Amino acid sequence: MADDTQGATMDRILQEISVVSRKLEGMDSAMVTLTVETRSMSLDIAGFQSQISGLDQRVATVETQVASWTDRDQELLYLHSKLIDLEDRSRRNNVYLLGFPEGIEGADIFSYLRETLPKLTDIAFGPPLEFQRAHRLGPKRQDGNGRPRPIIVCMLRHMQSRQLLQAARMQGPFRSGTLEIRLSDDFSMETAERRKAFLSLRTHLRHLDVKVGLFEPARMWITKNGESRNFYDLEDLRTFLEGLQDQTQSMEMTAQTPRTYGDYPREPATQHPHLNLGEDLP
16 A cells, blocks of 8 residues: 555656656747847847947048038138128229219219219319219119119219218208209128118117217227227127117116115214313313
8 A cells, every 4th residue: 555655656756757858848949949039139239239329430530521511611701701892892983973863864874974964963073084884773763753873973083982972971962953862882791781770770869879980891989988899790789789778777776765864974973162072061
């Protein structure tokens, strides 16, 4: 009986060992599969690292190109400013004439302007006025309505163009009968826009008790409390204006703050001439 019991126990142990062996074999198979997958993942990671390294190199190349483009942008801006300056200089002898009716110049615009401009501006020119070019701007209006086209004149002598424009600034619009004639400078489009932007701030600056002057080609000169400054950039002028407004508002608030008794200066105490505070009274 005991032998049968021991035999049954051994059979169960052997069966359990067999089950464990089969499980271990399954685990071995799973480990082999896991090892293969791990190796595959390692290869994938190595590929990703190689791609990332390539991307890093490409990003570094792009950053280098962007840096070179930034330098080129600065160079292009400099060249653009030089072109604007050259264009403005090429227009220095030009004068715009506004207000002359269409056809009043007749067939010979040079003779008409040579005779009319000295009388209009009351300038006795030494050598007679001479022009390189003179013509109307834009196509001729077929209906004849609207404002007359301006006349642009390119003077042969720079000094004569300066004399005409100086007279226009000093005397304002000229009148010839019922006509109102205006003379103005000729600037490039970029410079004209800058001058227009500067002039838009002129009234506001004058309200802040700032003396203002606009000089060629586009330079704003201001004077405040005896101190003068020049501005070539509109943003710099706006920044200065904001600081000036803050300073003015602060001064106004200080002036409006009511003073207390302690803020007023006190007169020094005076001693009675017949009283010596250093002695005892009788």
